[in-house]
Amino acid sequence: MPTLSTSSLLVASRTALLARMLGVDMLSHNLANVNTYGYRGERMNFQELLNARSNINGVQPVGTQILLANGRLETTGRSLDLAIDGDGFFPIQLPDGRTAYTRDGQFTRDADNNLVSGDGYRLIWQGAIPANTPDERITVNRDGSVDVLQDDGTLARVGQIGLVRFANPTGLIGYGRNLFVESDPSGAPVAGNPGVAGFGAINGGALEGSNVNMAAEMTNLIALQRAYSLSVKAFQQTDTMVGLAVQMRRA
Numbered sequence: 001m002p003t004l005s006t007s008s009l010l011v012a013s014r015t016a017l018l019a020r021m022l023g024v025d026m027l028s029h030n031l032a033n034v035n036t037y038g039y040r041g042e043r044m045n046f047q048e049l050l051n052a053r054s055n056i057n058g059v060q061p062v063g064t065q066i067l068l069a070n071g072r073l074e075t076t077g078r079s080l081d082l083a084i085d086g087d088g089f090f091p092i093q094l095p096d097g098r099t100a101y102t103r104d105g106q107f108t109r110d111a112d113n114n115l116v117s118g119d120g121y122r123l124i125w126q127g128a129i130p131a132n133t134p135d136e137r138i139t140v141n142r143d144g145s146v147d148v149l150q151d152d153g154t155l156a157r158v159g160q161i162g163l164v165r166f167a168n169p170t171g172l173i174g175y176g177r178n179l180f181v182e183s184d185p186s187g188a189p190v191a192g193n194p195g196v197a198g199f200g201a202i203n204g205g206a207l208e209g210s211n212v213n214m215a216a217e218m219t220n221l222i223a224l225q226r227a228y229s230l231s232v233k234a235f236q237q238t239d240t241m242v243g244l245a246v247q248m249r250r251a
Helices: 006-032 214-250
Strands: 042-050 056-066 073-075 082-085 090-093 099-102 138-140 145-149 155-160 163-165 173-176 179-181 190-192 201-204 206-208
Touching: 006 042, 006 214, 073 082, 090 163, 138 201
Parallel strands: 082 206
Antiparallel strands: 042 056, 073 206, 082 201, 090 099, 099 179, 138 145, 145 155, 163 190, 173 179
């Protein structure tokens, strides 16, 4: 069985400490967003570090992964609150021209009558809502079509809201503010209409809650805190061993 030098033990203990700290930070972020609409929990992935002799020499973070479970749908009664029941993301136009993706369907209208997110980023969709139309006259159907109730009591179709999905949505990169951007691991975005070809349907007047499981996250947090304490003890004991070895050499 291969042996580890004291320096290797220090490196292994140090990387374990950093890994546990990063894990706690991510779990804390998940817990802080347990009531954030459309929030997708994340977890951090690690891999072992190997030295030239293939001895384990610690761990390092290699990236984050979003969790795919759907959150609970909550009825709000607001016509521009939209929840995705199934697979897919809303495409959002960022200020720099790029497209981001979100499950947060809390939309409003800006001064130019565009549908926008809570941060004022424009929803990308085909259509336009007529000026001076009250929100309560707008209906977003499960297939993403948008209808407006006219003064004569008839419905006028004014557009279509589409969704985007990915071959590997766990590979999306967090942009912040409940938004994600595509990456090589996620694959290119595929657009489609709600309720068709694997895309989820849209529930108007509802919002999707966070998919964070508080009980599971708290259990993981306790396990990480215990592992952190063990890593601290291992680091301290190795440091003590190094100190004793230095003293013996000086004697």
